[in-house]
Amino acid sequence: MFVVPKPLRLLAALLIVGTTSANEPIKLYMPDAPPLTLHHYVGGHGMVGDVVLTALARIGKLTHIVAEPWPRAQIRVAKGKDMLIIPLSRTPERENIYTWIAPIMELERAFFSLDEPVTSFAQARQRYRRVGVGMGTAQVGILQREGFSNEQIVQLKLGENPAHLLSLGRIDAWFTGIPEALYIWEASAYREQNLRQSPSLASTGLYLACSRDCDAQLVEQLRNAINQLEHEGVSLLLRQAYLPLQPDP
Known part of the structure; x- marks a missing residue:
């Protein structure tokens, strides 16, 4: 499945300024882990998924979402080249085996x-x-x-x-x-x-990460796009759309 963020949320659609690139689609590994990342949901791709896909669209990148068992996906991305993965917690065990692009949420x-x-x-x-x-x-x-x-x-x-x-x-x-x-x-x-x-x-930060061997220009473009979305308040609005009701203490 080749994916560019769909206009599932009007605000996100209006703020996407990139155009689709004719280059090879970037592989984005993500589990079906609601509400952080979602594969088959009419409203979007989750709290982290929507932010990252919007950032990719802003820099004009097609995305190929890859669904694999989470442990296998982590190994494949770590050993691969220019592969993206979300939502990845930045832990001591993972620190030196990925390129950490930007935090999406805590x-x-x-x-x-x-x-x-x-x-x-x-x-x-x-x-x-x-x-x-x-x-x-x-x-x-x-x-x-x-x-x-x-x-x-x-x-x-x-x-x-x-x-x-x-x-x-x-x-x-x-x-x-x-x-x-x-x-x-x-x-x-x-x-x-x-x-x-x-x-x-x-508590840990959930990141967009890339293979350890990752194109420096791609990293910089995505980091800037995600920082812009955060600064504009778009990321917060996308995440808040999935917040559930709170249980009794």
């Missing part, structure tokens, strides 16, 4: 459960036997650094429904980005249950 993370919420990693480590996290996500490393055992960390593959697993008691809690949890829960069959959220316990 992602706050919390524990979600159906019982009284925890208030710290130490409390969660003691209370929860099984914590669901997305496979290959920064959440895995965060929990490992906080002393959670491999037995406590349940890595969920793309397509496994954490809301369903939480409702059935197959995981005790779900540790993920706050927008993702609220978006998925609201769209699930279990939304009538009282989802409880801990305070935000970790």
